[in-house]
Amino acid sequence: MSAADATILLVDDHSVVREGYRSVLQKQPGLRVIAEAADGAEAYRLYKSEAPDLVIMDLSMPGIGGIEAVRRIRQWDKGARILVFTMHENAGFAVQAIRAGARGYVTKTSPPETLVRAVMDVLAGKIAISPDIDHELALSRLAGESSAADVLTPREFEVMRLLLAENTTEEIAETLHVSPKTVANLHSLIKDKLGVGSDIELVRLALRQGILTEVDLGEG
Amino acid sequence: MSAADATILLVDDHSVVREGYRSVLQKQPGLRVIAEAADGAEAYRLYKSEAPDLVIMDLSMPGIGGIEAVRRIRQWDKGARILVFTMHENAGFAVQAIRAGARGYVTKTSPPETLVRAVMDVLAGKIAISPDIDHELALSRLAGESSAADVLTPREFEVMRLLLAENTTEEIAETLHVSPKTVANLHSLIKDKLGVGSDIELVRLALRQGILTEVDLGEG
DNA sequence: GCGACGGCCGGGAAAATTTCACGACGGTGC
DNA sequence: GCACCGTCGTGAAATTTTCCCGGCCGTCGC
CATH class of the missing domain: 3.40.50.2300 (Response regulator)
Known part of the structure; x- marks a missing residue:
C-alpha cells in the first residue's frame, strides 16, 4: 500500500x-x-x-x-x-x-x-x-438506425418521453398546455421520424437506445 | 474443506x-x-x-x-x-x-x-x-393487480406475447393462421382484461410482471 | 428590411384501427 | 341434454391515426 x-x-x-x-x-x-x-x-x-x-x-x-x-x-x-x-x-x-x-x-x-x-x-x-x-x-x-435524440426536435423528444411515461394523449396535452390534436400529430410524426410502425416498437427503440430503462417503465 | x-x-x-x-x-x-x-x-x-x-x-x-x-x-x-x-x-x-x-x-x-x-x-x-x-x-x-398469466386464457396470453415480440397485427395473424380481425379483437380484449388503455401501458405491465425483460425487447 | 427556412401549433378530411354487439362451433362439466 | 367457456369471425359504429394544409414566430443570410 x-x-x-x-x-x-x-x-x-x-x-x-x-x-x-x-x-x-x-x-x-x-x-x-x-x-x-x-x-x-x-x-x-x-x-x-x-x-x-x-x-x-x-x-x-x-x-x-x-x-x-x-x-x-x-x-x-x-x-x-x-x-x-x-x-x-x-x-x-x-x-x-x-x-x-x-x-x-x-x-x-x-x-x-x-x-x-x-x-x-x-x-x-x-x-x-x-x-x-x-x-x-x-x-x-451500419444499420443507420436513427438516434431518437438526434433526429427529434426538443419538443418532439419531450412528447416522446411523456408518451412513454404517462399514458393518454389528453393528459399529455394538459401538461403541455396544447391541444390533444397537436399531441396526436406529434405522436404520429415521432413514429414516422423514428421509422417505427407501432407504439410497442417505439418502446423497444427507446429501450434499445437507453432513453428508457426497465425500472422507469416498471415503476411509472 | x-x-x-x-x-x-x-x-x-x-x-x-x-x-x-x-x-x-x-x-x-x-x-x-x-x-x-x-x-x-x-x-x-x-x-x-x-x-x-x-x-x-x-x-x-x-x-x-x-x-x-x-x-x-x-x-x-x-x-x-x-x-x-x-x-x-x-x-x-x-x-x-x-x-x-x-x-x-x-x-x-x-x-x-x-x-x-x-x-x-x-x-x-x-x-x-x-x-x-x-x-x-x-x-x-393488496393492489389486486390482475396477473396477466392468471386472467388471460392461453390463446390470449400467446397473442399478448406475440404483440410484444413481433409488431404488426397481420404478421401475428399469419403465424397463428387466423384472420387479422381475430388478432385485433384479442388485442382489444387483452387490454380490457388487463385494465390498460394503451399499448405502452401494456408493455409496462408486462415488464412489471416479468413476462418480458428488457433484453427481450431490446433484441427483438 | 426581407425572404427563406424550420420548429411549433392545430384544423379538416380521409383512412385505418379499435371497439362493441352478435353468432357459430367445439369441448367440458353437471 | 344443457349451460358455459374459449376460440374465431363478421359487420357497423366510434375513435384514432395519418396526411395535407395554413398560420405564427424566431433565426439566418443578404
Missing part, C-alpha cells in the same frame, strides 16, 4: 457485486479501493471528500442513476476519471455515458482481465471501450 | 459478480463452491455432472434464462435446491421462479448477510425470500 497507489471509488448498488470488484482489483498491484457507494448521490459526496484517482461506476441504481452521477462529478471536477462498468450491452447507454463525461465503458459480461485493462487504460488517460460495445456501436452505425 | 461441506454451483453471466459470491461465501464455514456457470445450459450440464447441494442462480442470462434453467434442473432432479439471486426487485419474477421450482429468491441489493442466511435456510430445507420481495408481494396482493 504505497502512497503512490492509484485510489479507487467503487459505485454499485449491489454489495455482493462490489465485493467482486474488490476481489478482482486487489489482485492487481498499484490499485487501492478507498471507498464504496451504493447510489449516485453517495458517489458524488464521496468523490468530493475522498478525491479518488478513478471511479468505477454502475449505471442502474436507485435515486439518481449512474449517467447523472457521472455528469455531476465531471461538473465538479473537470478532470475526473470515471469508468462505467455495467450490465447494459447497449450502444445507446455507452454513447450517453461518454457524452456525460465517462472515460470508459465496460460491460459486466467482460472477463476480469478486460476490466483490469480498462482501469489501467483510463488511469493512463486513454478512453476504454469493451470489445462487445465497440461492435455494437459499429453495427448501429 | 471437510467432506461434509455443502457444495455449491454458482450461475451468473458476469464473471466479476461470481467473484463476489465466492468472496462472500468462502468466509462462511461449511460451504464450498465447486463449480461456476455463465448461462442456463451450462448450469444444467454442470448440475448433472457435479450434483451440488445448492445452486445459486441469476435470472437474466444469455440463451436459456434462469427460470428455464431452474425448470430443467428440477425436472431432472426433483430434490434440487436452487436459490435465485437476481437484480430484479420484482414480485412477478419471484412468483415465476418459485413456480418453476426455486426454493428461494433474494435480490442483489440485499446485504451479504441476507444472501448467506438464505443459503443456510435453503440448505436446511426452508424457503427463503428476501424482505424487499416479501413486501412487493404483499403490495401486489
Whole structure:
C-alpha cells in the first residue's frame, strides 16, 4: 500500500457485486479501493471528500442513476476519471455515458482481465471501450438506425418521453398546455421520424437506445 | 474443506459478480463452491455432472434464462435446491421462479448477510425470500393487480406475447393462421382484461410482471 | 428590411384501427 | 341434454391515426 497507489471509488448498488470488484482489483498491484457507494448521490459526496484517482461506476441504481452521477462529478471536477462498468450491452447507454463525461465503458459480461485493462487504460488517460460495445456501436452505425435524440426536435423528444411515461394523449396535452390534436400529430410524426410502425416498437427503440430503462417503465 | 461441506454451483453471466459470491461465501464455514456457470445450459450440464447441494442462480442470462434453467434442473432432479439471486426487485419474477421450482429468491441489493442466511435456510430445507420481495408481494396482493398469466386464457396470453415480440397485427395473424380481425379483437380484449388503455401501458405491465425483460425487447 | 427556412401549433378530411354487439362451433362439466 | 367457456369471425359504429394544409414566430443570410 504505497502512497503512490492509484485510489479507487467503487459505485454499485449491489454489495455482493462490489465485493467482486474488490476481489478482482486487489489482485492487481498499484490499485487501492478507498471507498464504496451504493447510489449516485453517495458517489458524488464521496468523490468530493475522498478525491479518488478513478471511479468505477454502475449505471442502474436507485435515486439518481449512474449517467447523472457521472455528469455531476465531471461538473465538479473537470478532470475526473470515471469508468462505467455495467450490465447494459447497449450502444445507446455507452454513447450517453461518454457524452456525460465517462472515460470508459465496460460491460459486466467482460472477463476480469478486460476490466483490469480498462482501469489501467483510463488511469493512463486513454478512453476504454469493451470489445462487445465497440461492435455494437459499429453495427448501429451500419444499420443507420436513427438516434431518437438526434433526429427529434426538443419538443418532439419531450412528447416522446411523456408518451412513454404517462399514458393518454389528453393528459399529455394538459401538461403541455396544447391541444390533444397537436399531441396526436406529434405522436404520429415521432413514429414516422423514428421509422417505427407501432407504439410497442417505439418502446423497444427507446429501450434499445437507453432513453428508457426497465425500472422507469416498471415503476411509472 | 471437510467432506461434509455443502457444495455449491454458482450461475451468473458476469464473471466479476461470481467473484463476489465466492468472496462472500468462502468466509462462511461449511460451504464450498465447486463449480461456476455463465448461462442456463451450462448450469444444467454442470448440475448433472457435479450434483451440488445448492445452486445459486441469476435470472437474466444469455440463451436459456434462469427460470428455464431452474425448470430443467428440477425436472431432472426433483430434490434440487436452487436459490435465485437476481437484480430484479420484482414480485412477478419471484412468483415465476418459485413456480418453476426455486426454493428461494433474494435480490442483489440485499446485504451479504441476507444472501448467506438464505443459503443456510435453503440448505436446511426452508424457503427463503428476501424482505424487499416479501413486501412487493404483499403490495401486489393488496393492489389486486390482475396477473396477466392468471386472467388471460392461453390463446390470449400467446397473442399478448406475440404483440410484444413481433409488431404488426397481420404478421401475428399469419403465424397463428387466423384472420387479422381475430388478432385485433384479442388485442382489444387483452387490454380490457388487463385494465390498460394503451399499448405502452401494456408493455409496462408486462415488464412489471416479468413476462418480458428488457433484453427481450431490446433484441427483438 | 426581407425572404427563406424550420420548429411549433392545430384544423379538416380521409383512412385505418379499435371497439362493441352478435353468432357459430367445439369441448367440458353437471 | 344443457349451460358455459374459449376460440374465431363478421359487420357497423366510434375513435384514432395519418396526411395535407395554413398560420405564427424566431433565426439566418443578404
